Amino acid sequence: MVLAAQKFLQIYSVLKARVESGEYPVGQLLPSENTLITEFHCSRNTVRRAIGELVRDGYVQTRQGWGVCNIFHPIEQTSYTMGTIESFRETARRTGQKSTTRVESFTRIQADQALAHQTGFPVGTPLFCLWRIHDLNGRPIIFNISYLREDCMPRLTPEIASGSLYRYLEEELGMVIVTSKRTITVEPATDLDRRWIDLGQYNCMAVVTNQAYNSQGVMFEYTQSRHHPAIFRFQDNAVRRPVQDL
């Protein structure tokens, strides 16, 4: 039997939509677990798992003996935001902006000592080195330097890379991207940055370093995304204590 969607995700989506639409007033309690159990015809664990996701999203807050409080605060979508694993195109589409990608360089190299230390690939690993420029509404705003394991995507071409790399990996190769480690730093702009991106008064770039792992636990991508500072925005929600299972 094939499940259309996992039950806890369905409940999660419904509750999330209600919180976003204001159906549950901000600052007040959501219905209790028992109430939700009867509404959704499910077990307590399933309701709790859905609520756990909302907690992780920063939508609600639980308090033992009291209930689940709505702390949703709508955020402005003025600029390019990130916070989940999302490709440039996905984010642009979600925020209703027009995006294009062009490949400026596409070479094959092997990881030397320095690159291996920087990226975490073993020395000697055959890699594609890819430079891409992302335009948002016609203006170049991101300079992307990627190193990709050749053995994970042997047929990669510049044409494919100019499209959606993640769509190619997931849909064409059936690769499943599972986790991704990111580091955000601010670095001085280089001549390479300025060759493509008009920084105006700024002399820095917002740099997102991304290491992506597939379902086999192999790191197949190391990307440095160098963002125009004015357009960069990262949003995050932190929870003090861990919540539910997986």
Add this chain to the structure above:
Amino acid sequence: MVLAAQKFLQIYSVLKARVESGEYPVGQLLPSENTLITEFHCSRNTVRRAIGELVRDGYVQTRQGWGVCNIFHPIEQTSYTMGTIESFRETARRTGQKSTTRVESFTRIQADQALAHQTGFPVGTPLFCLWRIHDLNGRPIIFNISYLREDCMPRLTPEIASGSLYRYLEEELGMVIVTSKRTITVEPATDLDRRWIDLGQYNCMAVVTNQAYNSQGVMFEYTQSRHHPAIFRFQDNAVRRPVQDL
């Protein structure tokens, strides 16, 4: 009966330590759930919850039908990193650096229209406005602008604020900080920034905007932490989860 520590957190800590120490080789599988159940004398759910935390940390990766793969990659602790709810002092102590905090300004105000829009406090809310400078190893590196709800901490003084604000709130007032929404941006340095922080060649600041909520769901703090770009580093681990929207 009072639990010393939750069982799944104990197991989580043990497994985490083993992964960090290399007891479980990188790229290989951890013991199966059944093996861990017999080792820790617990139920499958408890083991799974512990593993779920490791997944969230980016330490391991699970794959149905296969097992739990160790993808741990030690990171360099060269600079001031963040990624969980951690005060400046906590982070400095963890990374073995010497930190001091001094208060440059301490005033009482009410949220006007503009500030209410910026921070999310209701118009007219009585607030403490607090300017602090954080030094790391004797050099000023963070300029902190905080707005704090007066009704949540009526006895706050500059002396207290120059110590650990979070320690005061948690230990003295018994307040429980639960969630915290953060936004990271890069902004041009202001005269106020330059008055205290030596930016050298840089003309930008890494800005972390933080909104903290207590266990009653009340936002009691809005803080803008303006970091020296050279010392700023944010680390994050993202797990991709197929969430379908309805």
Add this chain to the structure above:
DNA sequence: ATAACTTACTTGTTTAAACAAGTCAATTAG
């Protein structure tokens, strides 16, 4: 009147069991 104690909720943690589903190697049928 006030302090202490019930009581009826609420969420938090753990166990147990059943079934679904992915993976891989050994076995079997052609």
Add this chain to the structure above:
DNA sequence: CTAATTGACTTGTTTAAACAAGTAAGTTAT
């Protein structure tokens, strides 16, 4: 020899139940 099947694993999802523990309001005893 090759392809399909089986079986013995693995993790993923859901339900059910029991008990712990925090909260708030009502009740009782002083």
